Amino acid sequence: MKKTFMGIKLRKLRAERGMSQIALAQAMGISPSYLNQLEQNQRPFTVSVLLKLNRAMGIDIQEFSEDEEARLLAGLKEALAEAAQPISLPEFQEVASQMPALAQAVIALHRRQHELIGRLESLSLQLGDGRNHDEPMISQPFELVRDFFFSHQNYFDPLDRAAEGLAQQAQAKAPSMKLDAWLEQRLETHGVKVQRDRSAQRSKRHFDPVQFTLTLSAHLEPPQQSFQMATQLALMEFSSLIDDLIKVPPFTKNEPARKLVRVGLANYFAGALLLPYMNFLQAAETLRYDIELLGQLFGVGLETVCHRLSTLQRLGSPGVPFFFVRVDRAGNISKRQSATHFHFSRIGGTCPLWNVYEAFSRPGQILAQLSSMPDGRRYLWIAHTVTHGEAGYGAPRRTFSVGLGCDVRHAHRLVYAKGLDLQSPEAATPIGMGCKVCEREDCPQRAFPFVGRALAVDENQSQSAPYGSLVGQRAGSQKLQ
Structure with missing residues (x-):
């Protein structure tokens, strides 16, 4: 197992709290000399030390995890891929492990650079086509919200527990009533009238704040209607709880991002209500994370199951830390959530050898792939296609591929590991974050x-x-x- 040395980070955290080495050593129950060795990188961090640090300072031990270091390492390599002077892997590792704040600043600057380049390209197009454009040119709020979810490991404890409590309340008060009917009654207590509209083409949910009516598409299945009603309920009944979570930059100054993150957290609440944490986690462990069986058990679609699986990171009762992604045939990533370190590239597309793209050629099948990244880390990915849209001949349909992945060290807990050689590095398909940032020399699929x-x-x-x-x-x- 890799030894963890993060002395600089420990010294920084201690200084921020105004504690001396002696005071922190006493709080942790270790000798000052041992603490000094930890801070000087003469001794590695052990699980026991991390737990003592958590109890003494209330620090999330995820800050000292290899997953976080790997995420920063990948981000640095992408940000500095075009640096004037070569940067060795040990230098990247040193910055990622010992100076994480510096690493995050470099990655943020790189991201800002690409946003500015995108603005210039968009402005050039607009000035060149002779049309008048009033709409905003950037989608920066989407990235801000994605980063916010990632920084919380895709788990929001107050919101998750509130949804779980409401689900238990619904079951206790009306055990024979279906959830969609119960949610409709709950909204009625707030004066909201729920109606269905069969003519709705694109809108799944529309709330009229003047008439206090919630219009749902009649084409939605009952679980989908429940999800939309739960989203609306979250925005009304748990609005203050959501606002408490986002009283941080950039949402205090960026209104589009604030509105977008509110919708994202309301959707999170809805998923947690339909799939209550402990019930869903226990079922997932029992069924070895079989997404089809979980979908049948809870009466929801596979995409909903995969999305919820990527959020099971409650302290003391965690599930497998998954990454979740949804892509289209052109390689655009429309959804990406991660409870751990997997790094989704922001430039140059993704890897065509990834099984999320093979799924398009085998619709309806669940594909399993053991893959390896250029840094040697290996993952188990499962992928399948999902189709959205109205039924009927000629009706517009949208097809995506949904991927769910985890580090190979968790793969044995999944039914999809059956028949795979998890111990052999040669059994894994070599993939990368995208051609422009992938250093593999012998890849026949290279596009750039x-x-x-x-x-x-x-x-x-x-x-x-x-x-x-x-x-x-x-x-x-x-x-x-």
């Missing part, structure tokens, strides 16, 4: 060269991979002879 190295072009030979690079030489450093 790796931006971190100079392009190698030899007119006298043709290779299977369309692009080659000069190992050890940075992009832009080649001189014309």
Whole structure:
């Protein structure tokens, strides 16, 4: 097992709380000399030390996890792929493990740079096409909300427990009543009239704050109607609880982001109400995370099951830490949630060798894939297609591929590991975050060269991979002879 050295982070946290080494050592129940060795990276952090640190300072031990370090490492490699001077892997690891605040700042600057580039490209298009555009040009709020969910490991304890309590209340007061009927009655206590509209084409839920009517699409299945009513209930009955969670930058100053995160948290509440935490977790463990059986048991779709599985990170009762992603045929990621470190690239698309794309050619089937990233980390991914839209000939339909993944060390808990050689690195399919930030030299699916190295072009030979690079030489450093 990898030893964890994070002395700089420990010194920073101690300084922020104004504690001396002696005071913290006494609070943790260890000797001052041992604490000094930890801070000087002369001794590694053990599970026992992390638990003592949690009790003494109330620090989330996730801050000292390998998952967080791996996420920062991936972000740094992407942000500095085009650096003028080569940066070695040990240097990246040192910054990610010892100076996480610096790593986060570099990643944030890189993200801001790409946002500005996107604005310039959009502005150029608008100025060049002769049309008048009044709509906003950027989608930055979406990224802010995604980062907010990731920073909470995709789990919000107050909201989750409130939803679980309401589900128990519904079962206790009306055990024979279906959830959609109970939710409709609950909304009526707030003066809201629920109605269904069969003519609704795109709108699943529309609330009129003047008439106090909630219109649902009649094409929705009962669980989908329950989800939409639970979302509306969250925005009304638990609005203050949601606002308490987002009294942090950037939502205090960015109104579009604030509205978007409120909807996201309301949707989170709805999922937690339909799939109450402990009941769902126990069922998931019993069924070895079989998403089809879980969908049948709780009467919801596979996408809802996968999304809920990515949120099971309650302290003391965690489930498997999953990453959840939804993509379309063009490779666009429309949903991504992660309870752990998996890094979704923001540039250059994703990897065509990832089984989330193979799922489109095998609709209706659940595909399992053991994969490995360039840094050697291995994952178990399952993928399947989902289709949304109204029934009937000629009705518009939307098809996506949904992926659910976890680190290989958790794979044995999943039914999908059956028949896979989890111990053999050779059994894993090599994938990457995207061609532009993937350093694999021998990938036949490469669409773009790796931006971190100079392009190698030899007119006298043709290779299977369309692009080659000069190992050890940075992009832009080649001189014309």
